[in-house]
Amino acid sequence: MLQRTGSKMALIPLLLIVFSLNSCSGQVPLIMWTSEGYTMPQFPHPSAGHIVSRGQFVSYLNSALKATPQNVVLFLQDKLSIDDFTVYGGVFGNREDSVFSNLESALQASTSRLVLPALAWPVTAAMTELFQEELGVPAEHTDPDTLTEDQLHQADQSLLVISLPYSTGADSKERLRKNDAVIGHVLSVLTAKGVPYTAVYTGHRPSTVIQDTPTSWVERSPGRSLLQVTAASVKPPVTLNSTEGKPCIMLWAETLSVKYSQNDWFDLAPHTFNGTVTLDGSVCNGTVSRLVLNYPSVLGFQSFRLIFSMRKSLFPVSAREWSILEQVELDYDGQTATFLSGRGIYSPAEYSFHCQKVSSISDPLLVPRTASDNATLWSLSFTDFQIQGFGLTDENFKYASDCSGFFTPGIWMGLVTSLLMILVLTYGLHMIMQLRTMDRFDDPKGPSISVPQSE
Structure with missing residues (x-):
């Protein structure tokens, strides 16, 4: 100063x-x-x-x-x-x-x-x-x-x-x-x-975050507290209330980056979680949830909306209801770009969905509706993404169903390597246990051992 x-x-x-x-x-x-x-x-x-x-x-x-x-x-x-x-x-x-x-x-x-x-x-x-x-x-x-x-x-x-x-x-x-x-x-x-x-x-x-950040002003909690959005979150999630005044849709993300054509990436998160975004057009009921984020101006467009559409369905095989993020839409100056859920964006209806990265570029979870759709001009990348459209009882996410399965490629590699090492060790121990010493020895200074042969 x-x-x-x-x-x-x-x-x-x-x-x-x-x-x-x-x-x-x-x-x-x-x-x-x-x-x-x-x-x-x-x-x-x-x-x-x-x-x-x-x-x-x-x-x-x-x-x-x-x-x-x-x-x-x-x-x-x-x-x-x-x-x-x-x-x-x-x-x-x-x-x-x-x-x-x-x-x-x-x-x-x-x-x-x-x-x-x-x-x-x-x-x-x-x-x-x-x-x-x-x-x-x-x-x-x-x-x-x-x-x-x-x-x-x-x-x-x-x-x-x-x-x-x-x-x-x-x-x-x-x-x-x-x-x-x-x-x-x-x-x-x-x-x-x-x-x-x-x-x-x-x-x-900050654009550069040091590891030894003082804890005097950052509260930290162990475990997967981020997935449950506790008081340690820097910014509160976006929450849509139902007509009864109870939360019905919640959204949180570290970044909500969009890219149009050859332009630079633009992060919508600072404009989403600072209280300035409006939710006009959002709806929620027992089977459908639609969260509409309205922005005043993004990438030169006068009107811009980011829309998440979810549906609750009963899967007979699992005998339970699941929440599915069907599509993500971009509505800009009267044009629409629609991304469909390619794979894995679902969770039990009473849980929230979390994924470290939801993207339309590398290992995409979001894919354009058609090859000729406006979505081919856009790229999306959401990090630390968490959303819940059903089963909310208060302003806290329920248990998070993560997009990463338990047996990741790294875990499989570790298990296979460990199994091979165990097999080699077992074979070596087996060979050692089969070794036998001779019960008679030949003395080079004395007479040789003769073994009579029976006819």
Whole structure:
């Protein structure tokens, strides 16, 4: 955290991020700055390695927003870590190689800024909700390409949320450069319209997670607690209530990634579990459950819906009812892409279904309806996917039926190898037990042993 006025060194906040938290790359950094003419109060500088908790961040936020413009622009990236600044930020003065040129220019022009090098992960997961509580206004998830006059306010409070994707591997540098261009575009529009603003740049979760994450703010429980969605979950599942007010459909996933044609992967999970997705069109009854997730804008489409259709059927062979995920649909700008359940997406009706990966690409569980369907243009990949459409009694998943069978290929290889080793050992012991010593020996110094032959 840092405050400076009239500084000509735009890279100072980024340098502080690097040197004050070199060993905590598992947390998420946050940078907050204002338009010219506004000054945030001065906060005590945290010690190196300090992780800002939820209560401490709320205290900072409450004090900062009292002195800054109430028009807040929240640039919320899917993932963000210190490593993104150290590797691509040009923090050692090489401005030509920096992918954050617009961000650095904005920090240099600002007279006041707040830098939190290490923000606890659950705090960033609920970042939108925290700003909504402090400002008392709902968040407006905005496409930067369609920023209109109606979304810009010069006096009233507003909270504009700009979602920024993130890519790993070779595409990460170019993705961060594009995100920085989006930041520059939005700030230039606000400046051109004369709208004072408070800007925040952070991430939903870290892009690099260390193994020794402090347990002071992450509750952990043994066993398969994730499959039952206990309090250790970072984000609550999506829940649809019936007309009686009881839960009838629940969905949880670590990622809900979609890809259209040659575009980059886009993760819907941050937009699904932050409370902004609507469930209009969803239905549930004793035999059919249909969960409809409505998104305002995805991959340039004005309307986008992700639909899960489930059915409960009686299987005579097993003499019990089973829940089957029949299909997953994508409804975008009036077009439909339908993926059918290729294999294995079913569970006993009173259980939930869980799978580490539900994908349409490698070892697919989802396949396009037909070869000429729009689904051939799309790719889906869900990780840590869990869904239940029947048998719910409260806001907790029932016992999870996992898509991975007990006898996996690795287990079979281990069993066969162990059996071969046991056979070799048994054969060796058998040969040893068959060895017999001679009951008479030939003395080379004495007469030879003669064996009489009987006629």
